[in-house]
Amino acid sequence: MNSILTKVYNTVFSTSAAGLYLLIFAIAIGVATFIENDFGTSSAQDLIFRARWFELLLVLFGGTIIANIFRFRLVQQKKWASLIFHSAIIIIIIGAGVTRYFGYEGMMHIREGKAANSFLSTETFLNFKVSQSDKSYSFDESVFFSTLGNQTFEGTYQIGTDIYKVNVTEFIPNPKEQLTEQQGGKAVMKVVIAGQQGREEIFVNQGDRVNINGVNFNFTPELLPNAFNVVVRNDSLYFATDAPVIQTVMATQKTDTIPPSDYKPLRLRSMYVLGQSGFVIGEFKASAMMSIVAGDQKMKNESNAGLRMTIAKNGVVQNNFLTGQKGVEGMPKVFDFGDSQMAVSYGSKTVEVPFNIQLRDFIMERYPGTDNPSSYASEVTVIDPSQGVNMPFRIYMNNILDYGGIDFSNHLLIKTKQVHI
Amino acid sequence: MTFFSKNSRFTSLIERLGQNTSAKSIVLLVMLCISAGSGISAQAPVISDVSRDEAAAFGKMLIQDHRGRFKPVNTLSGEVLRKLSKKSALFGLTSDQIFLSMTLSPAKWENVPLIQAGSHPEIQKILGSTENLISYRQFFTDDAQYKLRDQVRHAQTVNPKDQGTFEKAIIKLDEKINIANMIFSGRLLKMFPIPNDPANTWVSPADIREMKMPETSVLQSFENFASYVQDVQKGQGTSNTAETGKWLNTITATQMQYSSQVMPSPSRVSAELLLNSLDVFGRLRNVYGLLSLVLLGFFFYGVFRQTADVQRYTHWAWVLLLAIFAFHSLGLGLRWYVSGRAPWSNGYESMIYIAWTTMLAGLIFSRRSLGGMSATLVLAATILLVAGMSWLDPEITPLVPVLKSYWLTIHVSLEAGSYGFLMLGAVIGMLNLILMIFTTPHNKVNTERTIKELTIISEITLLGGLFMVSVGTYLGGVWANESWGRYWGWDAKETWALVTILVYAFILHMRFIPGLRSVYAFNFASLFGFATVIMTYFGVNYYLSGLHSYAAGDPVPVPPQVYYTAVVLALLSVVAYFRWRQVK
Structure with a gap:
């Protein structure tokens, strides 16, 4: 029994095993950066950084270091430098474990002049x-x-x-909405506009009346004034307006002005301008269902x-x-x-803290003659009535506020002068 | 501490190195005649309407660049001329002369060939010229249409990843035309402070004309400038420096009046002018390159011809290297003083700094090894060559707030510094593989000794590098905690720094692992382990998104040279493996 244990110990904590752990460790985290790049931080954390097997790997890795400190008699041989260097790794691994299981992180949003006593968890x-x-x-x-x-x-x-x-x-x-053709569904058209955040897609169902970007879309059989009236005939779209419409065929860049008239065939993927607003009917399905897809x-x-x-x-x-x-x-x-x-x-989740932080002033300096920021700082006051604390503090680079066991650092500047700390 | 402790691996390696190396030196007379080619290439003499002295006086004037840095005109003119024609002087005129003259007499300079158009046949066809340097005018048709307009529009819509050589060349050329245009219109000369502007904005004569500045003092100094211009033009041949100097002083006085608090001190400005005139890193590139070839020649000669006693002069080679290293340090120091921050804050600077640490590593560890010194020089020359390529901007740039910290100095110096050490290990690894290929029973004794000696140097260098990257990464964690509120977040750059540490830890522990103890294995690993450094240094910024990539953008394709290099190195190591086994 004892000899088996020794054998296992010698295998699991051997120098060859240590080498293997090093390589697996290196490859795993290297791969993780690519996973992060393609699928986001959460996937990399889930599959690797927060995975059980990765924790086991780190424990084994730490174990081999300890085992080999004894095997190579670093203490007896007075190899202090090497000993310190290797022990430091163990301390770092332990520290990482503590942070992993006992630390938490969040964002406290404070507007300039206001105070806050809660933060939003990162978890x-x-x-x-x-x-x-x-x-x-x-x-x-x-x-x-x-x-x-x-x-x-x-x-x-x-x-x-x-x-x-x-x-x-x-x-x-x-998640995003998508039109899929399906029997027994509704007639749906996709309106594409250039919104404030760039391209925007809005789905309009048959029977709907909606105002998009200043244009009244009327997808009912009724012909309304001051609207872009659309009807379905023979599985195609027709439109009618009481104002002139400019139609540009994207492929040929050919532009026509269509005078007010009765229903005319509507061209998909062509640009229409009615009044001040332009739009494209990107897609039309005579019978479709909306579904949510990734x-x-x-x-x-x-x-x-x-x-x-x-x-x-x-x-x-x-x-x-x-x-x-x-x-x-x-x-x-x-x-x-x-x-x-x-x-x-x-x-x-909103987490409350037993004190208030007031943001008195947010200071941003810029490089001369440009809009490029050169430094940020936040003037805050910690207000904790229970402890009788009213402490002014300046948070800036390399100067973080530590109060009540929580570290605060400047995070980001938002245009409305709202600061995340 | 690991280094100075008495019975560490480090000290024992140093001792073994001492035993292994007998008195060695080399002949080194040939290289004393190296000086940087100052590029006198005036075939088409162009007469400037600005004399050298006046241009130099003007070159000392301060301007504000688009990033908010105050710098002498001399710096700007050098940058601009390098961008336009890849030259530091042209037609026997200094960059200051050309710049000032272009600003004053645009009509004349539009017809002077000074823009390097490149050698792309398509572009040459569009421009209708196969000359190396062509004029601004040649980019326009007779009815003033920009010849490249459609091509530029197209190239700008192409994703960087899909850009071919044509699109890249077009975009580069378009940038040159824009710069030339800005010089001709006087828009780069932002030397007049807007009075009492809280943002300390300085504007160009063109801006003043458009803005119709109400403040008379600014208009006054602008008129001074104009009168200065006329003086210069009149003073052709016999210039009146006292007169022109007076006008320049008026402008400086205006600058001082409104912006004295943000302007650099006069000694800083003169240091910058000195740095420009010394052209430290351009010169060093040539010196390192030439010297490395000579030293490498002597090294191989000494290894394969046992009769030749080149080793005797190794000491002198080391002294010479030390002198050049002092010059390199001077350049770095000047840059530090001029920029007011540690000189490893952007791509170009980190390269010249890595070259510096490479030299440092070589000087410390290869004092008595010609091979080690050759490898160091090859490396330093290569790094400076890469630094001099056009994709790295040698401009001194201001820092984003998160980098404004003393931690930058400490953390980045250790990280980037370690890359120099680790790269030296890789180059020695490659050198050893080459030596293994050329080992014959005849020269076996000599080569084996050399390989052993170089391997020891390499192991010391890697130990130093690993130590630096580990401490640097650890301190990086401390910095991260102060700026982002956490020690470690598995950010791409952090993670790859750790990968580098783990891989090099593995390489240095290979001697404890049965089956991986051979000299071949170590050299092989030290060569290919460097791939992790390349990934950390370049790959992460270009292919992965994260907090550390401050210059993010669309990913750039892997250059084909990377694949070729990998294949060549793989072949090299396979051949070395079999040759070495045969001889052993």
Whole structure:
């Protein structure tokens, strides 16, 4: 028994094994950077940095260092330099473990002149709120979804005598609406405009009347004044207006002015200008359904995530779809069970701290004659009535505020002079 | 500490190096006659309407560049001429003369061939000229249409990744035309402060004309400038420096009046002028290049011809290297003083700094090895050659706020510095593989000894490099905690620095792993391990997005040379493997 243990010890902590760990470690994190680049930080963390096997690898790696410190008698031989260098690695690994399991991170948003006493967690949560006749219960569950890693969640909660079964069945990175042809669907057209954030797509269903960018789209059989009237005839679109419309065929760049008239064939993917606004009807499906599909596979910091959820209360199932993102409080979606409602949101959690931070002034210096910032600083005051503290402080590069066990550093400048710290 | 502790691997290696190396030196007379070619290439003499002295006086004037840095006109004129014609002087005229004359007499200079058009046949066809240098006028048709207009429009819509040589050449050429246009219109001469502007903006004569500045003092100094211009033109041949100097002083006085707080001190300005005139890094590139060839020749001669006693002069070679290194240090120091921050803050600077640490590593560890010195020089020359390529901007640039920290000095100096050390290990590894290929039973004794000696140098260098990159990364974590509020976030650059550390830790621990102890294995690994440094230094910025890539953009394709190099090195190592086994 003892000899087996020795053998295992000698294999697992041998120099060859140490070499292998080093290489696996190097390759794993190298690969992780590429995963991050293509699928976002969350996937890299899920598959590698926060994975169990990676933690095991680090433990084994640390173990081999300790084992070999003894094997090569670094202490006895008084190889102090080498000993310190190698022990430092162990301390770093332990420190990383502590941060991983006990540290937390978040953003405190403070407008200039205002104060704040809460921050938004960087971690994402499913936040639940159950309302039953006169009572309501709130709780949350820390979740981590990613494109390549974990995409589901299951939880069972008992509230009073009711059993709620919560299931996240699908995670959809950067969800977007898409038209798919389907029997028994509706006629839908896609209006493309140049909005403030660039290209915008809006779907208009048959029977809808909507104002898009100053143009009244009327997708009903009724002919309305001051509108872009569209009807379907023989599975194609026709339009009519009471004002002249400029039509430009994209392919040929040929421009015509069409005088007000009765219904005329509408050309897809051609530019129309009515009054001040231009638009393109990008797509038309005579019978289609809207469905939600994944967009870009990469989950960036500001990317939206979509979750398909089912919640069963005592066996009664409700489906819903909710969206949310990192660093922002989620918009709740309500699952209605008649006598009770469960509101669920996905996103950051607000964490309160027992003191206030007031942003008195945010200072940005620029390089002469340019708009390029040369330095930032925040003048803040920590107000903690319970401790009788009223401490002014200047947060700048290399000067972070440490109060109540939390480190504060300047994060970002937002145009409205709102500072994240 | 690892270095100075008595019984570390480091000290024991140094001792072994001492035993291995007998008295060695080399003949080195040939290289004393190296000086940088100052490029006198005046075939078409153009008469400037500005004399050299007046241009030099004007070159000392301060202007504000588009990034908000105040610099002497001399710096700007040098940059501009290098961009336009890849020359530091032209037609026997200084860059100051050309710049000032172009500003004053645009009509004349439009017809002077000074723009390097490149050698792309398509472009030559469009421009209707195969000359190397062509004039601004030649870019326009007779009815003043820009000949490249459509091509530029097209090239700008192409994704950088898909740009061919034609698109790249077009964009580059268009930039040159824009610069020339800005000189002709006087828009680069931002030397007049807007009175009491809180942002300390300085404007050009062209701006003043358009803005109709109400403040008389600015208009006054502009008129002074104009009168100065006329003086210069009148003073052709016998110039009146006292008179022109007086006008220049008026402008300087206006600058001082409004912006004295943000302007650099006169000693800084003169240091910058000295740095420009010394052209330290351009000269060093040539010196390193030539010297490396000579030293390499002597080294191989000494290894393969046992009778030749070239080793005797190694000491002198080292002294010569030390002198050149002092020049390199001077250049770096001047740049530090001029920019007011550590000279490793942008791509160009980090290259010249890495070349400097390479030299440092070579000087410390290869004092008695000709091979080590040759490898050092080859490397330093290559790095400066790469630094001199057009994709790296040698301009001194202001820092983004996050880099304005003393940690930049410490962290980046260690990180970038280690790359020099690790690269030296890679080059020695390559040198050893080459030596292995040329080993014969006849010269076996000598080559084996040399390879062993070089391997020891390489191991010391790598130990130094690993130590630096580890400490640098650790301190980087401390800096990250102060600026981003966390020590480590698996950011792409951080992660690749760690990959580098792990890979080199592996290479240096290979001697403990059965089966990987051979000299061949070590040299092979030290050569290919360097790929991780290349990834950390270039790859991350170009192919991965993250916090450290401050100059992000669309990804750029992997240059084909990278693949060729990889294949050649792989072949080299395979051949070396079999040859070495045969001889052993």
